[in-house]
Amino acid sequence: MANILDLFNQREILNYLRDRQFPPLLGETLFPEVKRESLEFDMIVGAGRTPVIASVHAFDTEAEIGTREAAKQALELALIKRKLPLTEKEIIALESPRNSQELQYLMQVVYNDIDVLVAGVRARAEAMRMEATANGTVTLDENNLSATIDYGVPDEHKEVLSGTSLWTDPDSDPIGDLERFADALDEVPTRGLTSKEVIGSLLRHSKIIGAIYGSGSQRVPTRADLNAFLVQHGLPALASYDAKYRKQHANGTFTTHRYFPQNKIALFGDNPLGETIYGPTAEEVRLRRDPSIESQMVGNVLAMVYEENLDPVSTWKKAVATALPSFPEADNVFQAQVI
Helix, strand or coil: CCCHHHHCCHHHHHHHHHHCCCCCCCHHHHCCEEECCCCEEEEEECCCCCCCCCCCCCCCCCCCCCCCCCEEEEEECEEEEEEEEECHHHHHHHHCCCCHHHHHHHHHHHHHHHHHHHHHHHHHHHHHHHHHHHHCEEEEEECCEEEEEECCCCHHHEEECCHHHCCCCCCCCHHHHHHHHHHHCCCCCCEEEECHHHHHHHHHCHHHHHHHHCCCCCCCCCHHHHHHHHHHCCCCEEEECCCEEEEECCCCCEEEEECCCCCEEEEECCCCCCCEEEECCHHHHHHCCCCCCCHHHCCCCEEEEEEECCCCCEEEEEEEEEEEECCHHHHHCEEEECC
């Protein structure tokens, strides 16, 4: 009978991941995924597309000397990884199955764990994308790592509402706020990302209902009604993103978190906000020693099964990637806390 490393050899796992279709994540559309061969990349920041006007000159005079507003920011990809053990009983069962049906069942359990691990790496990339979209930062505060990446969203493109200005307050003016947010940007925003709670506050707001149906109306607009109204008035259509992920703590407990904050809204245009940049891992570099593994077989996230000859004997399933979003559109996003 084949041993575990024969059953889950690296080529088979790579083929499995190549054909495996994971549910798409919203951040993949805002920050399309690319693979590069370096852990570092330069991101251009402060590169607004609003033109800087040239001056009129007298003939035979020197041209006005300009300066570049944009600057390079060197960033390093974050190492993301997680592993799960195979128990000693599972090891014995896989290497001594009672029949082929049991072997297939046990192998599928392992592949299910690989799916979970790869989904976890993808979830961490999604959390970084959404934090950048909502806050303009990526926080790396885990496993003795403490760092914050600031993408440089201008202060004038951020706002925190409070008191009667919060959209949950009937005296607030959400339409006026949206107009002010949009006017702060050099480019007209066409899209807004928020939560169902924020959109629900707008749909129940008396001033929104009055603007759509007339003062005193008892009708409650739908999202389609709201977005049609906003677009007609030159404001961005709003979408909600309410997906969640779980985080396991050192004591084994789990907490649930949102990718996009419940109380915030981000406005931006039609262009992608940046890219999700994936790079090499040490495991991938080591794989290149194997002549049976072609480099193009390795995707954005690498998974593997490996053994350690310790006491007790241990076999692990692991997923690993290096990744970080770039955010060249940071100048063209407005971020606000509204409820």
